Amino acid sequence: KERRVPQSLEEVDNTQILGFGADLAEDHPGFKDQAYKDRRMAIADIARAHRVGDPIPRLEYTSEELHVWNTVLRELRGLYPDGACAEFQRCFPLFDFKEDVVPQLEDLSQILKRETGWQIRPVAGLLHPRDFLNGLAFKTFHSTQYMRHPSKPMYTPEPDLCHELLGHVPMLADPDFCDMVHSIGVASLCADDSQIWHLTKIYWFTVEFGIVLEGYEKKAFGAGILSSYGEMEHMRTGKADYVPFDPHAKQPKMSYKDGYQNRYFVLKSFKDGAQKLREYCSDITPPDIMARFLHKVTPALT
Numbered sequence: 001k002e003r004r005v006p007q008s009l010e011e012v013d014n015t016q017i018l019g020f021g022a023d024l025a026e027d028h029p030g031f032k033d034q035a036y037k038d039r040r041m042a043i044a045d046i047a048r049a050h051r052v053g054d055p056i057p058r059l060e061y062t063s064e065e066l067h068v069w070n071t072v073l074r075e076l077r078g079l080y081p082d083g084a085c086a087e088f089q090r091c092f093p094l095f096d097f098k099e100d101v102v103p104q105l106e107d108l109s110q111i112l113k114r115e116t117g118w119q120i121r122p123v124a125g126l127l128h129p130r131d132f133l134n135g136l137a138f139k140t141f142h143s144t145q146y147m148r149h150p151s152k153p154m155y156t157p158e159p160d161l162c163h164e165l166l167g168h169v170p171m172l173a174d175p176d177f178c179d180m181v182h183s184i185g186v187a188s189l190c191a192d193d194s195q196i197w198h199l200t201k202i203y204w205f206t207v208e209f210g211i212v213l214e215g216y217e218k219k220a221f222g223a224g225i226l227s228s229y230g231e232m233e234h235m236r237t238g239k240a241d242y243v244p245f246d247p248h249a250k251q252p253k254m255s256y257k258d259g260y261q262n263r264y265f266v267l268k269s270f271k272d273g274a275q276k277l278r279e280y281c282s283d284i285t286p287p288d289i290m291a292r293f294l295h296k297v298t299p300a301l302t
């Protein structure tokens, strides 16, 4: 099938949802909860109906959903002073997260637009990797809008509002981090399926589980570490391998769900990571597309 490079965000399909849809898998905490499934579907319909450029509809969250948000926020907040990188600590307060209100995607998207020019587009669930990565080329983060199941506030088998808002959104207010993520997105525009798989792993080992060096200290910027006490502990107590980030190298296996990562990639800085990803990107992306999407082409590449 002929594939066209999307020319605008409208051409990035946000309807190909993987994994759970209406029917949650057996190991999902909401599997037997029909009211939860109906709610999740109603929220998913908002994402399906949303058109690029329109404000993201506001949702009135239930008191049960608010309770989940409140629990997760209070729990994770404690991780950040010691474990999170300096950029996260700088950006987190910009969003002014409150324990007694579930944040609205539209408000956070406005803050991102102001800080870095990024935005949020709602999506019904785990988006197909190609579409998700292509969205990054348009400085767009596809975010779910539903809450994880109340029976397990500290666990979710799929992305949910808490993971997106606490793990991903704050970092997207940092310009150097955004440059790095943008390069992953631009590289995905012309990628074949095996390169998409490689980029999925790069995304996993950076945006989800990345570490950055501050002096000799390893600090987390990956959303999967910033949203898990266990993962943070595991990362900091040195039971895993730590290797310098190299986008050209064969990427290790990803550990999903249970079990922490066996290996973490360590960046010197986001600027360095962005530079490396830009070089990788230029190997698979034609120069005209590079120039169109990445305005500041670094001297090393000219």
Ligand code: H2B
Pocket: 123, 125, 126, 127, 128, 129, 132, 133, 142, 143, 144, 159, 199, 200, 203
């Ligand atoms: N979809 C959604 N909704 N959120 C994500 O964080 C996400 C996704 N991550 N699709 C993507 C896939 C990532 O795991 C890689 C690129 O496949």
Ligand code: FE
Pocket: 159, 163, 167, 168, 208, 223, 224
């Ligand atoms: Fe994520």
